[in-house]
Amino acid sequence: MEELLQYLFSGITNGAIYAVIALGFSMLYNATDLINFAHGEFVMLGGLGLVTFWTVFNLPLPVAFILAAGMGGFAGFLFERLAIRTVSKPQPIVLVIITVGASIFLRGAAMLVWGKDAHGVPDFSSHEPIDIFGATLLVQSLWILGIVLIMVAGLHFFYNRTLTGKAMQACAINKRAAWLTGIPANKMVLLAFIISTSLGAAAGVIIAPVTMCSYDMGTMLGLKGFCAAMLGGLGSLWGALIGGFLLGSLESLGVGFFSSGLKDAIAFILLLLILYIRPQGIMGTADSKRF
Amino acid sequence: MKIEKKPVFIAVAVLVCIAMIFSTPAWSKDTYKIGGIFSVTGRASFLGDPEKRSMEMAVKTINDNGGIDGKMLEAVIYDTEGDPTKAVMSISKLISRDRVIAIIGPSTTPTTLAVMPFAQKAKIPLISCAAGNKITQPVNPYIFKTAQSDVLAVAAIYKHMQDKGIKSAGILTVSNSFGESGRQQLEKQAKNFGINIVKVESFGAKDTDMTPQLTKIRSAKPDAVVCWGTNPGPAVVAKNVKQLKMDIPLYQSHGVASPKFIDLAKDAAEGIILPTGKILVADLLQDADVQKKVLDKYIDEYKKSYNLSVSGFGGYAYDAMNILAKALKGSDGDTKKIRDALENLKNHVGVSGVFSYSKEEHNGLGPDAFVIVRIKNSGWELVK
Amino acid sequence: MCDMLLSRINPIRFAFFFLVIALVGLLVDNAYYQQVLILIGINTLLAVGLNMLMGYAGQISLGHAAFYGIGAYTTAILTAKYQIYPWIALVIAILLAVAIAVVVGLPTLKLSGYYLGMGTLGFGMIFNIIFREWSSLTGGASGFVGIPSLSIGSLSFESGRNYFYLVWFSVWSVFLICSRIINSRAGRALRSIHDSENASMAVGVDTMTLKLQVFVLSAAFSALAGFLYAHYISFISPGSFDFLMSVRMVTMVVIGGMASIWGALLGASLLTLLPEWLHAFSEFEMVVYGLVLMLVMILMPQGLTRGILDIYERSREKYRK
Structure with a gap:
């Protein structure tokens, strides 16, 4: 019983990490129909940004948080303007290679700036782990959980209650039609990029105390976050949340009751299952054939 | 469109590519x-x-x-x-x-x-x-x-366990060649030191939370945990051990024998025991130690x-x-x-260490290549 | 895309290619250059299969390194552990890759777009984990040592030159097979799938079977490449067949130019040599590599073959005026 609870707590910690990364994927896909394979690298930028702003420059945590997320957003801005927009033939395969190229570039750049070693940051608040029925939960996990929920709620509000958000969704549904109604479609894509990448960087910031940060942390986190996004339904915000927690819990239960060697396989087996059985994901209604 | 040109063009392009690697470097006899x-x-x-x-x-x-x-x-x-x-x-x-x-x-x-x-x-x-x-x-x-060799590192750890009266251990290794080689040695040598391995678990090099593995190990009730990996995984393990309030000794491998580990694991590193080459504790060595000067x-x-x-x-x-x-x-x-x-x-x-190669021995180090250290006050402390 | 319709099998072209291979093999003496060329050949085998799938059938795969690994591991296990004759092991390796491709392809190829990409990615990751975790058979993360070298009778392939010929005549044969397929009825049907799957279904093309056939074909080529790689290096480890390898394969296809078997050759050569040239940048290698990828895709989204040809044609038109 105590063990089961501990597995679930571990699932929550990992699940929240996957969810917050999945959120960035889903958000961008929702607005632009694009999958950014460099998303994991923006997570890495956020984490390493926090290392610099918080532990090296000794700025207060909230300021460091905003600066790190802002840095991710700015990198996303540059990425969209310099790379994505200049593509003459925006076919998906071309965009995939460009984002893969960007991920290699960002990894290389981060290695030059922050070095090859991993960096640790302290928890946001120095509380002892919480003890519930013999199982323990890190306070940082609660921080992650809380911030993820705020992010989802914020995005939900943005899409459903603000004009800009609605315009962005209109672009996603039909860019040309949206443009005809006077929505600056290009600006919307740019904005979506900035929001998505700063979400990614914010994800890096909040998970940094748990995971430790190094220039090559992004790839696996990106892939797992991606599985979570697919699981919940690509493009669905609440789906990202559900997918993340489902993946996190199943992974820790899998380790607990089966074998730890196969832990990474769980994410990808789930990915295949959901693709074969219900490609639109748990929460999705989208047509799986759209490109 | 001149279609016939295409393969010729590619052949030329490939040849140019090949030519670019055919630059012979200067070779001097001195x-x-x-x-x-x-x-x-x-x-x-x-x-x-x-x-x-x-x-x-x-x-x-x-x-x-x-x-x-x-x-x-x-x-x-x-x-x-x-x-x-x-x-x-x-x-x-x-x-x-x-x-x-x-x-x-x-x-x-x-x-x-x-x-x-x-x-x-x-x-x-x-x-x-x-x-x-x-x-x-x-x-x-x-x-x-x-x-x-990891053979020596494992022997050093087990020797220390034996001296402390530890009879059983849980093993947690990283799933790459370093961890795998370590696991094989840990399993192979356990018997020689009278140690019973109660649980063998592994974790991914980039995993962010090892509490499920540690929970499993904890329920098998070993006297000690041995973690085998390179940063940052073992630092996460150290933090998780502390989070789970496991009050059994945690052994790490020489793969984390660097100040970086203490930096990453922070106060969770306190009390961890690991084997290391003498370089980490050079300032603690006695002047009589042959390696001190080097x-x-x-x-x-x-x-x-x-x-x-x-x-x-x-x-x-x-x-x-x-x-x-x-x-x-x-x-x-x-x-x-x-x-x-x-x-x-x-x-x-x-x-x-002190190297002596021979026909049968191409690593050339003896068990004295390793010392056991404990992390104390964010520094190292020699243990006998 | 009229050029690829017109590219009939040109016997002269293949004879020329044959001659170039024979000549290069004779002229190149240095073991290092032979090795570079061998690795280019192996990468070309990987790229050309994937090029058929991506360029002609229009189906992306981010998990092809799995088939490469299946080829390599099958032959490694059979020859080193069970002392089976390597050429029999080659047949078994290819058959196994084909069987797995059918089982995986049937449900996966029903997907399209990013979903197909993700499905293949997941399958590639799972196989990589199998290579790593099934350590009693595969040697685990530390890798598999002691794969024997190849020979036919008294002809040993241990020397660089003989292996060069083995690899490059495999490439030559595979090119021949591919160009025959491309110019057959099946090839035309494939290109119709690339342009519009619905339209080709409407005119009576059995798209599912065709897609599966190409998928299986590319898997077989990858397994062949894996076989050649394993017996050449004589050591394999899971790291050589991971997600990054799949990405590298896709990159070779896209950089070289999709829907062109010769483009696959160019892409494979470039991607094998680029890291060698970038050695000069040492620490900056990754940054430059990423930049090159992005720039090529931004400036020449159809790959270098088409891109440079376009520039050439444009400049010629200008000159004429």
Whole structure:
């Protein structure tokens, strides 16, 4: 019983990490129909940004948080303007290679700036782990959980209650039609990029105390976050949340009751299952054939 | 559209590409060319980067002192990125294009295993900086290594456990070649020390939470936990052990024997016991220790040359270079002679231990290469 | 895309290619250059299979390194552990890759777009984990040592030159097979799938079967490449068949130019040589590599073959005026 609870707590910690990364994927896909394979690298930028702003420059945590997320957003801005927009033939395969190229570039750049070693940051608040029925939960996990929920709620509000958000969704549904109604479609894509990448960087910031940060942390986190996004339904915000927690819990239960060697396989087996059985994901209604 | 042009055009393009690699490097007879293959970037850069610096530093020192038999050394170093294919390309380039007479590296076990047949075939002595036991067991005539085998590290840990009356242990290893090799040794040697392994678990190199594995180990009620991995995973394990309030000793491997580990695990590192080469605790050693002088010199030189704090891993390449320098003396650049000199090398005092090679032993280190340390007040403390 | 319709099998072209291979093999003496060329050949085999799938059938795969690994591991296990004759092991390796491709392809190829990409990615990751975790058979993360070298009778392939010929005549044969397929009825049907799957279904093309056939074909080529790689290096480890390898394969296809078997040759050559050239940048290698990828895709989204040809044609038109 105590063990089961501990597995679930571990699932929550990992699940929240996957969810917050999945959120960035889903958000961008929702607005632009694009999958950014460099998303994991923006997570890495956020984490390493926090290392610099918080532990090296000794700025207060909230300021460091905003600066790190802002840095991710700015990198996303540059990425969209310099790379994505200049593509003459925006076919998906071309965009995939460009984002893969960007991920290699960002990894290389981060290695030059922050070095090859991993960096640790302290928890946001120095509380002892919480003890519930013999199982323990890190306070940082609660921080992650809380911030993820705020992010989802914020995005939900943005899409459903603000004009800009609605315009962005209109672009996603039909860019040309949206443009005809006077929505600056290009600006919307740019904005979506900035929001998505700063979400990614914010994800890096909040998970940094748990995971430790190094220039090559992004790839696996990106892939797992991606599985979570697919699981919940690509493009669905609440789906990202559900997918993340489902993946996190199943992974820790899998380790607990089966074998730890196969832990990474769980994410990808789930990915295949959901693709074969219900490609639109748990929460999705989208047509799986759209490109 | 001129379709017929296309294949011709591509043939030309490919030929141009090939031509670009056909640049023959200058070859001079007044130098001994030594090859270096390290994982300078990529997953194992924590090994390769200090190894490359240490090798360059050792070469510079030797040259500043007049070289070997009047000949200067020239280091040609390539980066494998930890990729076996790139390692194989590097070694062929070293052997057939740069025409080196000996090779130092690679940094990891898989890359070493990949290049070994090529060195063997070309009859070029190779001194690996990787820990894996498979490299020198069985013995290959041209393959040597300087890094302490995990065999010794495991023996050192188990010896300590035995002294403390620990009867059972849970094992948690990283799922890469380092962890796998460690796990095999841990399982193999347990019986010799009367230790019962109650649970074997693994974790991914980039995993963020190991509490499920540790919970499983905890429910098997071992007397101690042994974690085998390289940063940052073991730091997460240390934090998780503290989170789960497990009050049994946690042993780590020599893979985390660097100040970086304490930096990452913060106060969760307190009380952790691990085996390490003496370099980490050079300032704690007694003056009578044979290695003390070599260690102080290496640490001092490294700090002066690079203005960086010394890592526990660069010493492998430093030792390899100095051992090679000894073997080069009087060899006149003949690879067979270098090999023979290597095999007959006895009592070389290096950073990682005292080396004595022989026909059956190409690692050359004894159990005294390791000391057991405990982390205390964010520093190291020797344990007997 | 009229040029690819017109590219009939040109016997002269293949004879020329044959001659170039024979000549290069004779002229190149240095073991290092032979090795570079061998690795280019192996990568070309990987790229050309994937090029058929991506360029002609229009189906992306981010998990093809799995088939490469299946080929390599099958032959390694059979020859080193069970002392089976390598050429029999080659047949078994290819058959196994084909069987797995059918089982995986049937449900996966029903997907399209990013979903197909993700499905293949997941399958590639799972196989990589199998290579790593099934350590009693595969040697685990430390890798598999002691794969024997190849020979036919008294003809040994241990030397660089003989292996060069083995690899490049495999490439030559595979090119021949591919160009025959491309110019057959099946090839035309494939290109129709690339342009519009619905339209080709409407005119009576059995799209599912065709897609599966190409998928299986590319898997077989990858397994062949894996076989050649394993016996050449004589050591394999899971790291050589991971997600990054799949990405590298896709990159070779896209950089070289999709829907062109000769483009696959160019892409494979470039991607094999680029890291060699970038050695000069040492620490900056990754940054430059990423930049090159992005720039090529931004400036020449159809790959270098088409892109440079376009520039050439444009400049010629200008000159004429």
